[in-house]
Amino acid sequence: MSDLTLLQQITDYSNRHDPYPLYARLREKPVHHDETGPYVIGGYHEVLALLHDPRISSERRNRTATTALPGQEDGDDGGTLPPNFLRLDPPEHDRLRAITNRPFGPPHSPHRVDGMRGELKTIVTDLIDALDGDEIDLVERFSYPFPVTVICRLLGVPREDESRFHGWADTLVATLDPQPGQDVAERDRTAQQARIELGLYLNGLIEERRKSPGDDMLSQLSTGDGPEGRMSGMEVLSTAALLLIAGHETTVNLITNGMLTLLRHPEVLERLRADARLAVPLVEELLRYEPPVQMVPSRTPITDIEVAGTTIPKGAPLWLMLASANRDPKRFADPDRFDPDRVDVQHLGLGSGIHSCFGAPLARLEAQLALAELARRLERPRLVEDPPPYRTNAVLRGPRQLRLAIDGVRR
Numbered sequence: 001m002s003d004l005t006l007l008q009q010i011t012d013y014s015n016r017h018d019p020y021p022l023y024a025r026l027r028e029k030p031v032h033h034d035e036t037g038p039y040v041i042g043g044y045h046e047v048l049a050l051l052h053d054p055r056i057s058s059e060r061r062n063r064t065a066t067t068a069l070p071g072q073e074d075g076d077d078g079g080t081l082p083p084n085f086l087r088l089d090p091p092e093h094d095r096l097r098a099i100t101n102r103p104f105g106p107p108h109s110p111h112r113v114d115g116m117r118g119e120l121k122t123i124v125t126d127l128i129d130a131l132d133g134d135e136i137d138l139v140e141r142f143s144y145p146f147p148v149t150v151i152c153r154l155l156g157v158p159r160e161d162e163s164r165f166h167g168w169a170d171t172l173v174a175t176l177d178p179q180p181g182q183d184v185a186e187r188d189r190t191a192q193q194a195r196i197e198l199g200l201y202l203n204g205l206i207e208e209r210r211k212s213p214g215d216d217m218l219s220q221l222s223t224g225d226g227p228e229g230r231m232s233g234m235e236v237l238s239t240a241a242l243l244l245i246a247g248h249e250t251t252v253n254l255i256t257n258g259m260l261t262l263l264r265h266p267e268v269l270e271r272l273r274a275d276a277r278l279a280v281p282l283v284e285e286l287l288r289y290e291p292p293v294q295m296v297p298s299r300t301p302i303t304d305i306e307v308a309g310t311t312i313p314k315g316a317p318l319w320l321m322l323a324s325a326n327r328d329p330k331r332f333a334d335p336d337r338f339d340p341d342r343v344d345v346q347h348l349g350l351g352s353g354i355h356s357c358f359g360a361p362l363a364r365l366e367a368q369l370a371l372a373e374l375a376r377r378l379e380r381p382r383l384v385e386d387p388p389p390y391r392t393n394a395v396l397r398g399p400r401q402l403r404l405a406i407d408g409v410r411r
């Protein structure tokens with residue numbers, strides 16, 4: 001038996017490659033009150049209900065207790081910007097999300113995401129064209145650069161600035177993935193520096209776009225007017241940083257987890273190679289089976305609440321375990337089986353309720369295009385190591401590296 005609590009085992013790096021047996025233990029009780037403090041919920045129906053419960057807050061100031069466990073820093077802005085809408089409750093959350101949605105999705109901008117399809121395909125094609133040699137690290141060469149380029153195009157970062165933008169994104173993402181033995185003070189200084197540079201850069205870009213707006217999101221966020229009014233400059237800034245952070249590492253992990261899962265299920269890879277349309281249901285099953293956001297560790301009740309007979313006190317840390325909910329046998333038949341033909345796949349991989357993933361249509365399209373093209377073009381891909389080395393982060397879980405042996409790239 002381990003001396004670690006169940007939650008410590010779940011977040012412990014040694015279990016990163018396969019946390020699912022621990023989630024099964026978690027689901028033995030509807031509420032697990034961990035000895036380290038948090039109340040942890042692993043069952044599908046309970047997690048879903050709490051994601052929709054207006055008594056559950058996402059605001060840090062409502063949490064009375066903090067925990068020493070990792071996982072509280074996802075999406076953190078280091079205090080340099082006002083809280084973004086992931087960290088806000090209604091009515092502020094709803095106002096900022098509605099303004100951000102005007103230039104992004106229906107009903108005002110129904111073509112934004114689909115209109116990016118051609119551009120996404122070109123980015124994917126260019127990245128695959130550039131692969132050479134008989135062994136590649138898919139993360140470095142493909143999964144990592146793809147989403148950050150997409151966010152640049154979405155926000156309207158000029159092409160010539162993209163590599164600087166990638167640099168800041170790298171530094172900020174690294175803070176989500178602390179390495180053992182790393183100089184923490186030094187890392188925090190570098191991250192703070194990157195935040196300041198990124199902020200200054202975006203500020204300049206926002207100023208420019210105010211004067212001569214284009215069709216991009218930054219222009220429209222800075223100049224657009226709707227019933228909810230306009231965002232302040234600081235709000236545009238923290239929203240842009242949110243889109244960058246929330247849309248980057250998550251998508252990297254979905255693509256990498258996807259390729260890993262396909263290589264472990266070669267018959268599905270073969271089907272995808274023959275018919276790219278399989279990518280649509282496949283990505284949904286992936287979001288259930290290997291979700292990049294494993295848990296939401298940053299909620300708290302604003303009043304005492306009762307879940308299945310247990311009282312969770314106001315202000316207590318509440319962790320909602322999405323990846324565990326997705327494998328709940330009370331909701332999904334044979335949940336540990338990867339089956340892209342599943343018909344009823346209402347997973348929680350993109351969350352649910354008012355904070356459900358804002359970028360979901362873009363995330364889905366990116367993953368569908370990426371996996372279909374990788375399946376079609378990589379010649380005889382094989383895993384060099386299984387399991388691959390994982391990033392340290394337990395919340396945004398995914399391989400740090402995915403080494404593939406290939407016979408070449410179909411041109």
Ligand code: HEM
Nearest residue numbers: 085086246247250251254293349350351355357358359363
């Ligand atoms: C595969 C990729 C992605 C996954 C798995 C994912 C997952 C999630 C999840 C689980 C949440 C809910 C968090 C919570 O309840 O606290 C969320 C929220 C969010 N996501 Fe994503 N996401 C992905 C891609 C993206 C992309 C590409 C963007 C931006 C273009 C994005 C922007 C956001 C934003 C802004 C929120 C906050 C929504 C709110 O608070 O109302 N995500 N995402």
